[in-house]
Amino acid sequence: MTRRRLILLTILGALLALTVAWSYQYMVTQKEAALAARNDLAEGLGILGRIEQISRQPTLATDREKLTTETTTLIETAAQAAQILPASLKRISPEAPRRVGDTVYKEKPTRVMLQSVSLRQLAGLAAAAPLEQAGLNVESIRLTAGREADAADLWDAELVLTYLVYDPPQAGK
Amino acid sequence: MTPSFLVVCDTPCRVGRFAEGQIQWRDVPASDDEGDAVKAALSELGYRKGGVCLALPSRRILSARIDCRELPRNRRRQAMLSLLEEELPLDIESMTADFLPPVAGGSLGVAVESAGIKGMIGKLEAAGVEVPAVCPSALLALWEACQGDLSCDYVLIAGDSGVDVFRMKQGLPAAWYTVANGLPEVAECVAADLLADPIEAPRATACILGKVPWAPQALGAAPGLTIAQHRDEPPLAMAARAAGHALDQRQAGWVNLRRQDLAMANPWAPVKGYVRSALALGVLAMVVLAAAMVTLGQKYQAAADEAYQQEAAAYRKLNPLRPVPAGLNRRLRSDLMRLTALSGGTGQAPTRFNALDAMERIVAALPPDVRLRVLEMRVGPGDVLIEGQTRAHADAEAVTRALLAAGAAMEPPRTENLATGGVSFTLAGKPPAVQPPEPEQEPDATTQATQPETDEAPDEMEKADPEEPTP
Numbered sequence: 001m002t003r004r005r006l007i008l009l010t011i012l013g014a015l016l017a018l019t020v021a022w023s024y025q026y027m028v029t030q031k032e033a034a035l036a037a038r039n040d041l042a043e044g045l046g047i048l049g050r051i052e053q054i055s056r057q058p059t060l061a062t063d064r065e066k067l068t069t070e071t072t073t074l075i076e077t078a079a080q081a082a083q084i085l086p087a088s089l090k091r092i093s094p095e096a097p098r099r100v101g102d103t104v105y106k107e108k109p110t111r112v113m114l115q116s117v118s119l120r121q122l123a124g125l126a127a128a129a130p131l132e133q134a135g136l137n138v139e140s141i142r143l144t145a146g147r148e149a150d151a152a153d154l155w156d157a158e159l160v161l162t163y164l165v166y167d168p169p170q171a172g173k
Numbered sequence: 174m175t176p177s178f179l180v181v182c183d184t185p186c187r188v189g190r191f192a193e194g195q196i197q198w199r200d201v202p203a204s205d206d207e208g209d210a211v212k213a214a215l216s217e218l219g220y221r222k223g224g225v226c227l228a229l230p231s232r233r234i235l236s237a238r239i240d241c242r243e244l245p246r247n248r249r250r251q252a253m254l255s256l257l258e259e260e261l262p263l264d265i266e267s268m269t270a271d272f273l274p275p276v277a278g279g280s281l282g283v284a285v286e287s288a289g290i291k292g293m294i295g296k297l298e299a300a301g302v303e304v305p306a307v308c309p310s311a312l313l314a315l316w317e318a319c320q321g322d323l324s325c326d327y328v329l330i331a332g333d334s335g336v337d338v339f340r341m342k343q344g345l346p347a348a349w350y351t352v353a354n355g356l357p358e359v360a361e362c363v364a365a366d367l368l369a370d371p372i373e374a375p376r377a378t379a380c381i382l383g384k385v386p387w388a389p390q391a392l393g394a395a396p397g398l399t400i401a402q403h404r405d406e407p408p409l410a411m412a413a414r415a416a417g418h419a420l421d422q423r424q425a426g427w428v429n430l431r432r433q434d435l436a437m438a439n440p441w442a443p444v445k446g447y448v449r450s451a452l453a454l455g456v457l458a459m460v461v462l463a464a465a466m467v468t469l470g471q472k473y474q475a476a477a478d479e480a481y482q483q484e485a486a487a488y489r490k491l492n493p494l495r496p497v498p499a500g501l502n503r504r505l506r507s508d509l510m511r512l513t514a515l516s517g518g519t520g521q522a523p524t525r526f527n528a529l530d531a532m533e534r535i536v537a538a539l540p541p542d543v544r545l546r547v548l549e550m551r552v553g554p555g556d557v558l559i560e561g562q563t564r565a566h567a568d569a570e571a572v573t574r575a576l577l578a579a580g581a582a583m584e585p586p587r588t589e590n591l592a593t594g595g596v597s598f599t600l601a602g603k604p605p606a607v608q609p610p611e612p613e614q615e616p617d618a619t620t621q622a623t624q625p626e627t628d629e630a631p632d633e634m635e636k637a638d639p640e641e642p643t644p
Contacts, residue, residue, distance in 0.1 A: 020459050023462070027466040037480035037481055040481075040502050041480040043502055044484040044505055048505065058516070060515065062515070105514075127529070138529045142550070142551045143547070143549065145549065168514075
């Protein structure tokens, strides 16, 4: 065997060995990817099942702060359902949200001023379905006796309605 | 000690066996099949298998000294052969040559015509005799002699029909002459060499190996030459002793002409076909292995893609309007965490105080037999405040006790007599704790009689007219 042929065979042998090594590495890499994909599939299907289950449950909080108009519309709708005259709904004042302790939630209060409403109307407003579905909770009530003599069963009321917003604190803040 | 065998390629051919200091010879009878005849003679001496050394007579050897001082670094041997070819009446293609170690800037080249020796080797191998070494018998004898204390300028080796004259330098032969075994011829050869290449000492020394047909001391009478040693031992016996070393790869005789055209056949030749087949199968196996691994890798890749598509399909089923995000599992984990928090499953969900429920409990707890007027009521997560009017201080205390019994944390009532009669009171405290919703049960008749219904309680609670005095 000549030197040139020997060198050529050596180069071919080295290339063949490299090809085998690359093929093995390719197979091992794809196998690891397949195993990871299988694990991801099991995990993903489990998570999707739990998401579907949680989605059917009532929510405690929202993931965004409602627009002022949304809250106002809800309260007006609830007042209408409670047979409160529009003139009695004196003021709706959204306030700044505040964090609830060290939790991931914030509370968004809205102050509602009512005039000359009965307790039944007030209860009807607080328990109205739109407010309950929107997660609005009556945090405080202030009742003041009406000043009109012929309105014995009517009160001036100040309600603070709140709803929870899911807002985890940012890292570093 | 393993016996060594020597085949002297002369006319007649002789075979020898050296073992334990003893040498045995056999003459090979003339035969049409020379190889078998040699094999038979060797067998008589105890040869069974193994290599024998083929010793060449000096008449078959051509030698010349070449200059080694300006040889090229690459293809050095080829250059030496070219220089030797210039000194000898043979061309490179028809001769086989080897060189002794260089001494004094030159190297002694030894050559033989390949054709005849090749035929002899072929016959021996055909008869089953291995011939790993081919050496001039004179060099074997000289090498054997040099293993002892042999320091002289010339070594004369006596042969059957001639004398081999070696000019020695630094213990190695630097020149080789083969002359007739007459005294004048030998003396003339030595004188000519001294003339061409004089020595520094006043007189040259010479050693004689073997028996010469003249008195050794007669040669010592030649001017400038002294006989230092004379050994009667036959040179062939010395060559036979050296043959064992030649077969042991110890470079006995300094040269081995089993090269070039006389080189041994490739020991792998009988199995070359099998080796080639094995190599081809090996290459094929590696190619198949590589292809199999690539195919398997592609199957794994397809399985990974299928798993991803399955998960993506499940995601699209749950979120038909949203595209499948990159990093699907990371997004799913994030969504799960968010939805869990939105549904209050994180464990951090705050307890929400409902003022309406608290007010309902407070109103329900008011004692029915106490007349009072409420001017203002405030219910919040941490405080309860009721301002109103009643008939007596004890009534205010009764209301306080009733609220305490309902679970409210009330402070002692602050009361004040009114000018118009009656008592104004201020009740402050904390609302009852939030109770978990009770399971639905059949309404109790006793409970109905004492606890006013929630919806009607506010209507029954008298709202005070600040201008009308309390009856």
